[in-house]
Amino acid sequence: MAADQTVHGIPPSLSASVTGSFAYLTVRDRMPTILTKVIDTIHRNKNKFFEEHGEEGISAEKQAISLLSKLRNELQTDKPILELMDGLPDAESWNQYLQRQQRQQGDQEPVSWFKSPWLYVECYMYRRLQEAIWLNPPINNFDFFNEGKTEGFFESQQAVMTLCTYLGDIQKSMQTLSENQLSQYFNKLLQVSLWGNKCDLSISAGQKNSQDSSPIDSLNSLQSFILVDDSNAVWLTLNSSRRLEGSGKTTADRVDIVLDNAGFELVTDLVLADFLVSSGLARQIHFHGKCFPWFVSDVTANDFQWTIRQTMAANHKWMCKSGFQWQSYLKEGVWCYHDHPFWTQPHEFCDMAADAPELYAALQGADLVLFKGDLNYRKLTGDRDWAHTVDFSTALRGFEPAPLCSLRTLKANVQVGLQPGQAEKLASQDPSWMTNGKYAVIQFHGPKLPQ
Template sequence: MEIVIDSETPPNEKLCAKYKKSFAYPTVTERLPVIVTSIIDTLVRDKNELSDECRTESKSVIGELSELKYMLQTAKPIVSFTSSEPDTEQWNKHVERYQNQVNEELTFYNGPWLFVECYLYRRIREIFILSESLKEYDPFGDKKETVLTNSLPVMEPVFEHLLQDNILDTSPLKTTDLIQEFSKLIKLCLWANRVDLSMSSGNTDNCCNQLNIDEWDKYILSDDTEKVLNIIFSPSSPTKGEKIVDYVLDNSGLELLSDLCLADFLVTRCGVDRVRLRVKRIPWFVSDVTTIDLEHTLKVFSESQSQQCRTLGTRWREYIDKGIWTVTGDVYWTLGLSYDEMQEADPGLYSELEKAALIIFKGDLNYRKLIQDTAWAPGTSLSTALGRFHPGPLVAIRTLKADTVAGIESELYNATSSKSPDWLISGQYGLIQFDSYVQ
């Protein structure tokens, strides 16, 4: 029987669902079972749209998903993977490692929250990849499509401004205007991160509202935009050659559209030679961007009734075709490890990141992985929380949706806690945090 402790996660401990007053606990007991149920409901709803083979096989897939939900709800042991996916061996090593650490059967309750939540999505992938006819099925595809459709009207004023006011071309722009436009875009990317389907358990209702970015400045607890500007507008180092920005994406839909606007601005106005868009290799945390999602977004733009969308779709397709933007789905992003372990676990990826002038990390999960999903004591610096992960200058852009944070002064931390007790998990507050420490 699982022992659940009626307390918050102790300071400087890894987040874990065994602590009943942590956000990990309701995630495992409530949110994750709802997400699995929603996949089952989607398969049942859409069965008549599937081929005969897929429809027949969907019955066994639904049975396995039901078993996964049961495993979640009854704290059954986590099991290894058997597929021939490129990450299977790594995942099984990590399952064994955490099994040894807990010194008992590893479950969703006693394993680190970061690991077990990632495990759930990898387990969902395993169920589909082991089928014959549903290997390429995206169980979250319909939800991402809804968010994309609902995002277009919200972004229309942004597209209009960028194109009609010549922000995305090489015509002269005052330095003050350049800084102002960059600042507006980075805030747009921040607040678009509020639309996260893993947080709403896949519910797409009211997921795309008007982005009142200028009205939400009071909710930005740390804003290092000026430090980012200093890096991005500085000349590229002769030793590094071309100026590269690595952009580690988070959600599709509204957030992806905002990110692509910023990526366009980087190559158009900031002297960036190449933006490497880092996406997820498999369907992940409901709404995370995969290569297929990005390609579908560009297709939607190319076929849009809106001239602005078609114009941007053409620009963005050309960036990819010319190699100005590259799109890669590295395995590491869909492992259950923090980035503190990257240099040892994936030295090739770490070495690539070292070549970037700036690394942009979007969203809550990337942030959790950056700071090791730990309940850091108030006042802990971001550099300390990053542990061994210091490949180069980086900025984390995140709305707070998990009870872990670093780089916030104790006084501000305590004041915000008093004013908004759920500030760490509500998604109301945001961070634009920069770190330049290099090992």
């Protein structure tokens, strides 16, 4: 297969069950398993729907389950991909993307679940989940993934408290920190945000996946598992702004974070963002989340606000203090939360300039964009069968709205930017290295700055 050829169907390398700390399922099983859990969650909330909406709620529950059961049959039996019928603002874009897939495949047979790019059908399933719930008011705002995201947050409380305490200790001595000390703290919190990405419920198919150890104490033992570490380039990009501040130009006026998972990972992102602002490395943080429930544990606007409220309400000095600080950042406009339909579409990011020019233009206003997680990495690289030694910049295929960095733990069969022989050595030592979440990368693309 050519390096730039999209992987179609279910990749052979993912067809067998892989093991690891995330209780991985086979790719064939994961989507039906997630669908079954959604159906079960909706059914278990039947009494709640009745209490809130009466018989209308019960009827909506039955209709939603019927649509989801039909969807499960479609994906298990390789039925054709259907156009969306819910009339939501993004439906036309999705249907145009389906037509694009059909043109690429030709007219011999319809686009179907087993004969389409894996990235496309996986995203499509989550969009169909949204359609099934949206078509059935009054329960059409129900987040069927909320229980798992909430549990993930509360099960990680000790780690959250440890992290907020660590941040508080840094901030108490912020004015006296040397450049070297500031750099060291930045690298630690960047790595905490990186490894927070382990907590991904879409990969574990919704199974328990929380952080129950100290995120700071574990960093040294995890260092050798970072396959590409461009953290110094990220630091230079941010720190160059502070050197130029006296000239009236601050290049790190704004850092954007394209979020991945709710729960503990979101807290690691908020802590990193707080550090960037309180240290003067950035003046403003723009967060980008999802418009609706997506990939089981991805952050929505409700998750974002809920997490900050829960942190504010915590019976812990530093956790509570962090929550109030974060709320203050939002009120003052130092932090901003955005969502855009493009993040919940199947497009590769190299399509953004053409398919979502307003979003691309918005990202151009950032001085650094951090992309969290595996799905964002797949979209950055097109989820293609690249040689592992291909440069990250090549795999981006022209997507460069601003200097960018991917913080990702490996859970899918795509990885670029490795040294010659590195992938082969990993494969001999750990055959599931690309999918078991054990390894990670901090990969940067942007102008090279002097040391």
